[in-house]
Amino acid sequence: MMNSHAHPCGRGAGMTTEGRTFFGHPRGLATLFGTEMWERFSWYGLRAILATFLAASPAHQGLGMSEQTAQAVVGVYGALIYLVALPGGWIADRILGARRSVFWGGFVIMCGHISMAVPVSSGAFVWLGLLLIIAGTGLLKPNISVMVGKLYPEDDDGRRDAGFSLFYLGINLGAFFAPLVVGWLARDDRWHLGFGAAAVGMALGLLQYVLGRRHLRGVGDRPGMPLTPRERGRVIRLVSVVTAAVASALGAWAATGALTLDRFTVVVTVVILAVPVGYFAYILFGSHDLTEDERSRMKAYIWLFVAAAIFWMVYDLAPSKLLFFAQNDTDLTLFGVRIQPATTQSFNPLFIMIFVPVFAALWVRLGTRVSTPQKFAFALVMVGLSFVVMAAAASLAETGKVSVWWLVLVYLVQVFGELSLSPVGLSVTTKLAPRAFKGQMLGIWFIAVSVGDAVGGQTGRLSQVMSEPAYYLLLAAMAIVAGLALFLFTRRLRAMMSEHHVPAEPPIR
Known part of the structure; x- marks a missing residue:
């Protein structure tokens, strides 16, 4: 972590009125630290068993893919997680604001893990779950980091750097414990129990976020550049057209019988x-x-x-x-x-x-x-x-x-x-x-x-x-x-x- 001298406690942008701090930082950092730690717990927990679940045979409660196909799916899944950070940041800036984006992102992620935890042999709930996790992470991941930065006055670079160091510690704590817990729960083909643990992790993060919301002192409450009514109409039309085009293309591809997971x-x-x-x-x-x-x-x-x-x-x-x-x-x-x-x-x-x-x-x-x-x-x-x-x-x-x-x-x-x-x-x-x-x-x-x-x-x-x-x-x-x-x-x-x-x-x- 970067070295930085923490200033004594005091009032300022992002500080709570009751004067309580989190290791000398704004109390809101504890809220975001915990939310991110549990979100990363859910993400790295799923990631630690996803490939082996996909490749496990149906007799072992898996989806029976080849290891090569499972590797391709995990690669595309990880790729989309990072790609959707771009529209996720835009939605926060123009529509929801960072605070609501993080909440709804976490909620959608939790729903995704719950979908994957449904103990049925069909892969439909798995694909729905992965899709929801991708969408939710796009909303949560880029915007929670923005909120950390906004807890501090603009000229307080030293404490902001130290605050991000604590925040990154939360990321790695979640990433460290998740494979231990989820991997242990998912042993002996109990995959859905592991997925359920990831859902519980995200639920705990959401709970902490809601309970600690008052410590954020309005950070991220409103979008920085909200859409005008005309812009909103254009966006709705564009999203509708793109969604319809993608759905039509996939439908036509499937109708030819050439659509396979590998080709996709x-x-x-x-x-x-x-x-x-x-x-x-x-x-x-x-x-x-x-x-x-x-x-x-x-x-x-x-x-x-x-x-x-x-x-x-x-x-x-x-x-x-x-x-x-x-x-x-x-x-x-x-x-x-x-x-x-x-x-x-x-x-x-x-x-x-x-x-x-x-x-x-x-x-x-x-x-x-x-x-x-x-x-x-x-x-x-x-x-x-x-x-x-x-x-x-x-x-x-x-x-x-x-x-x-x-x-x-x-x-x-x-x-x-x-x-x-x-x-x-x-x-x-x-x-x-x-x-x-x-x-x-x-x-x-x-x-x-x-x-x-x-x-x-x-x-x-x-x-x-x-x-x-x-x-x-x-x-x-x-x-x-x-x-x-x-x-x-x-x-x-x-x-x-x-x-x-x-x-x-x-x-x-």
């Missing part, structure tokens, strides 16, 4: 890939009166965006490919205790909580001697090396199950990469964005995660034509080569970026 995930992946391509083309080739400096910075950012997408492509295989490895090829004994496959998903947030302060201090010490491209390059090399380790583990697993400590090492190396890339992602996005696109560009960073997740999900198909060690080595080579290329072109990119210093922030996922 491929189409969604292509659409997600088209989003940043179209957006960057719109910025660079549209008539926005960009200065030469802004155009140069934007071109540099595209390279960083691609690097980030490659990183997330490998890194976010944890809840699919690495989870299957834990289930099928790993001796799940840790310190003499038998653990569930889902428990391995707790290694990552545990290491993040341990090493965030270490890396924060390291970046402060190194200062401008390490540039943003170099941090991204190091991250790519680290995530690549983690899959070199996976290739070795997969090779050993061909003759019998391997120790779970292989996965511990993989996640440790990956966290070193994440803490080199994720903390500066939003900062560099803001720094390199053209003046006319400052607000919109913040969502582009999350589209890099979306692209990486979607493409990573499709890489599972490579397992049908190559061995497991070769699969891991191929992805490792892609990441390492991309990292080395960034190292080679660091001086050029820094010149394009006019980089001097990019402050690091704690990572948010």
